[in-house]
Amino acid sequence: MNLHRRNLLQFTAIFTLMASAGLITEAQAEEWNKAAFEGKSLDEVFNALGTSTPEKSSLISMNAPDIAENGAVVPVSISSNLKAQQIAILVEKNPSTLAAQFFIPAGTESFVSTRIKMAQTSNVFGLVKADGKWLMTSKEIKVTLGGCGG
Amino acid sequence: MKNKVTHSLAPLLFFYSLIFSQCAYAQGKPDTQFQKMIANSFRTEGIANIDRIAQDETQRFCSNPQASHDAQYQKRVEEIQQLNMANIPAPKDGRYIGDWQKGEVIAQSGRGSTWTDNQQTVNGGGCYNCHQIDQKEIAYGNLGPSLWNYGKLRGYSQEIVIYTWKKIFNPKAFNACSAMPRFGHFKLLTQEQLQDLMALLLDPRSPVNQ
Amino acid sequence: MGDPMRIRAAENNGVVDVKILMKHDMESGQRKDASGKLIPAWFITMVNVKAQGKDVFNAEFGSAVSKDPFLNFKYKGSKGDKLLVSWIDLRGDKRTDEATVS
Amino acid sequence: MTPFSFAQTTADEIAKYRAMLADDNPAELYEAAGEELWKKPSGPKKSTLERCNLGLGPGVLNGAAAQLPRYFSDTKKVQDLESRLMTCMYVLQGVPEKEIVNAPMQEGLKKDMDAIVAYVVAQSKGMPIHVSTKHPKEMEAYDLGKKAFFYRAGPMDFACATCHSADDKRIRLQDLPNLTTPAGAAAGWGTWPAYRVSSGQFWTMAMRLTDCYRQQRFPFPIYGSEVLTALSMYMAVNANGGTMETPGLKR
Numbered sequence: 082m083n084l085h086r087r088n089l090l091q092f093t094a095i096f097t098l099m100a101s102a103g104l105i106t107e108a109q110a111e112e113w114n115k116a117a118f119e120g121k122s123l124d125e126v127f128n129a130l131g132t133s134t135p136e137k138s139s140l141i142s143m144n145a146p147d148i149a150e151n152g153a154v155v156p157v158s159i160s161s162n163l164k165a166q167q168i169a170i171l172v173e174k175n176p177s178t179l180a181a182q183f184f185i186p187a188g189t190e191s192f193v194s195t196r197i198k199m200a201q202t203s204n205v206f207g208l209v210k211a212d213g214k215w216l217m218t219s220k221e222i223k224v225t226l227g228g229c230g231g
Numbered sequence: 232m233k234n235k236v237t238h239s240l241a242p243l244l245f246f247y248s249l250i251f252s253q254c255a256y257a258q259g260k261p262d263t264q265f266q267k268m269i270a271n272s273f274r275t276e277g278i279a280n281i282d283r284i285a286q287d288e289t290q291r292f293c294s295n296p297q298a299s300h301d302a303q304y305q306k307r308v309e310e311i312q313q314l315n316m317a318n319i320p321a322p323k324d325g326r327y328i329g330d331w332q333k334g335e336v337i338a339q340s341g342r343g344s345t346w347t348d349n350q351q352t353v354n355g356g357g358c359y360n361c362h363q364i365d366q367k368e369i370a371y372g373n374l375g376p377s378l379w380n381y382g383k384l385r386g387y388s389q390e391i392v393i394y395t396w397k398k399i400f401n402p403k404a405f406n407a408c409s410a411m412p413r414f415g416h417f418k419l420l421t422q423e424q425l426q427d428l429m430a431l432l433l434d435p436r437s438p439v440n441q
Numbered sequence: 442m443g444d445p446m447r448i449r450a451a452e453n454n455g456v457v458d459v460k461i462l463m464k465h466d467m468e469s470g471q472r473k474d475a476s477g478k479l480i481p482a483w484f485i486t487m488v489n490v491k492a493q494g495k496d497v498f499n500a501e502f503g504s505a506v507s508k509d510p511f512l513n514f515k516y517k518g519s520k521g522d523k524l525l526v527s528w529i530d531l532r533g534d535k536r537t538d539e540a541t542v543s
Numbered sequence: 544m545t546p547f548s549f550a551q552t553t554a555d556e557i558a559k560y561r562a563m564l565a566d567d568n569p570a571e572l573y574e575a576a577g578e579e580l581w582k583k584p585s586g587p588k589k590s591t592l593e594r595c596n597l598g599l600g601p602g603v604l605n606g607a608a609a610q611l612p613r614y615f616s617d618t619k620k621v622q623d624l625e626s627r628l629m630t631c632m633y634v635l636q637g638v639p640e641k642e643i644v645n646a647p648m649q650e651g652l653k654k655d656m657d658a659i660v661a662y663v664v665a666q667s668k669g670m671p672i673h674v675s676t677k678h679p680k681e682m683e684a685y686d687l688g689k690k691a692f693f694y695r696a697g698p699m700d701f702a703c704a705t706c707h708s709a710d711d712k713r714i715r716l717q718d719l720p721n722l723t724t725p726a727g728a729a730a731g732w733g734t735w736p737a738y739r740v741s742s743g744q745f746w747t748m749a750m751r752l753t754d755c756y757r758q759q760r761f762p763f764p765i766y767g768s769e770v771l772t773a774l775s776m777y778m779a780v781n782a783n784g785g786t787m788e789t790p791g792l793k794r
Contacts, residue, residue, distance in 0.1 A: 272770035508743030
């Protein structure tokens with residue numbers, strides 16, 4: 082653990098230069114799918130991803146709690162038996178529906194785990210694009226009010 | 232400006248503490264060291280003024296963990312309860328039951344009176360922090376008893392209505408060292424808010440009584 | 442420039458399990474400050490992960506990814522692989538860190 | 544569905560939520576930053592904190608946090624981790640305590656302090672809590688802390704004890720450790736400082752206690768003040784024999 086941290090710090094120093102040079106180029110940064118992330122509904126996001134409403138599929142699974150103790154951090158992972166090219170996480174009742182999307186090259190598993198914010202109790206959708214076609218699964222995650230509320 | 236007020240208050244507060252400390256603890260020993268620590272460890276921030284650290288008689292008595300358990304304090308417990316009972320007004324408009332829907336909102340909100348709030352912040356009752364109320368709300372605390380079916384179980388008699396009003400206004404009138412805040416006594420909630428909370432518990436149409 | 446990330450990468454049966462924590466506020470643009478003013482959106486938009494110089498994972502984030510983002514993915518690889526993880530945010534701030542697969 | 548089974552399902556799902564989060568603790572991001580700060584010359588004296596004595600000797604960090612608060616003969620005071628670090632920053636680096644005390648929470652020198660605390664407490668992770676009351680000043684701090692714990696005041700009549708002196712209690716869905724018992728105190732004291740996901744911040748014990756007082760509707764407890772050290776002493780001694788699980792990860 083400590084050893085790892087020390088290594089990390091050394092690398093930090095060495096790679097500062099590289100970071101400022103930038104491994105993500107400005108041109109790549111431009112590719113961020115603004116339209117999809119600005120979508121305010123499921124349909125708008127589906128549209129921006131170039132699909133009609135995806136078919137529900139049992140080949141996609143979502144691992145997430147039924148109840149989140151705090152909406153600021155909700156762990157969600159999506160996986161599939163299909164060879165995913167792309168994965169997306171959508172939260173129906175968030176101000177912006179699309180939370181994140183992931184591009185999965187060959188050699189990388191059809192799996193991602195991350196943590197998202199939820200404004201309120203909502204259906205959460207896990208989308209997987211495989212063989213050029215989007216499929217999805219969904220579940221409701223309840224967001225509870227925490228602490229003293231003050 | 233506010234800070235200046237704070238600074239001028241601190242010595243005064245300390246002086247008060249010295250007077251009160253005579254009867255503050257079971258041992259009956261003056262505890263100037265503790266009072267000095269308390270006086271020196273806090274400062275005003277926003278609306279949370281330093282004078283909040285001073286205790287009233289009820290708070291002083293109930294800071295002794297034995298106060299509400301030990302038989303030797305029984306007489307004092309009764310005195311404290313009478314003291315709190317003595318000053319509970321009936322609603323000025325004679326109306327005990329308000330709007331249960333507004334009551335639910337008040338029960339949900341735990342906001343108000345902290346240094347991150349301001350004078351304009353509307354205080355909530357924070358009721359769900361400690362009580363189950365409407366069964367549909369799953370995020371409820373258990374420091375207090377469940378209030379589900381409150382009216383349905385107890386009935387809606389005038390006696391129950393008045394008892395409940397007094398209990399919310401000043402729970403220390405019934406249980407000297409109750410954990411529940413004195414919502415009316417310390418003006419944490421307005422008369423209208425109290426009426427709305429009453430409705431949540433005692434309106435037969437409230438979801439609590441279904 | 443951002444704060445260092447924390448990268449854990451361990452190989453097991455030819456599969457490398459990569460876990461990344463990034464230090465970032467991920468301001469959604471919907472929060473208000475104490476004076477009631479909207480805090481402008483400022484979040485990581487893209488993450489790129491390379492192993493031995495080759496892309497193994499790309500992510501695009503919106504405003505709803507949690508503060509101090511966490512990512513976990515798995516790719517076919519080996520012990521000793523050099524990982525480069527980079528992100529860029531809405532203001533064009535960037536950060537790159539390296540780790541070695543154990 | 545009966546209320547009981549409903550509550551049980553809720554508890555199970557909350558447990559699942561917590562388990563899913565427990566995996567990677569963002570507090571480690573603060574630890575890394577704290578290590579840098581520990582070893583970087585800074586302050587008017589342009590010196591590092593590497594000779595800081597947290598009770599086990601200059602520069603000894605392994606297990607040090609598990610034995611705090613304690614009496615220090617150089618300052619003739621019982622000090623908790625943060626007040627002791629303030630002493631080190633003043634003595635070794637020349638940073639005036641006032642500048643740290645007056646910095647806003649989570650900003651400037653307090654932000655540095657947060658990271659340093661994360662770095663230090665991580666080096667007591669898994670170790671038994673072992674806080675002494677042998678010195679009369681240590682016993683005195685414990686007694687003062689106990690009194691502070693039961694001190695009711697403010698517009699809501701709250702004391703720490705209002706919420707933290709019985710078993711199996713909750714505010715909303717959040718469990719409240721009973722800090723008057725060894726098991727409860729260990730669960731409370733032993734898991735702070737912690738990264739708190741609801742605020743996305745690393746909270747030191749001072750920050751934790753300050754926010755408790757905020758919720759209690761008290762005035763503001765001054766950073767490094769005696770009441771914070773005394774309360775820490777009360778909790779830590781009650782937690783003796785428990786395990787440091789620091790830095791923790793909280794809702």
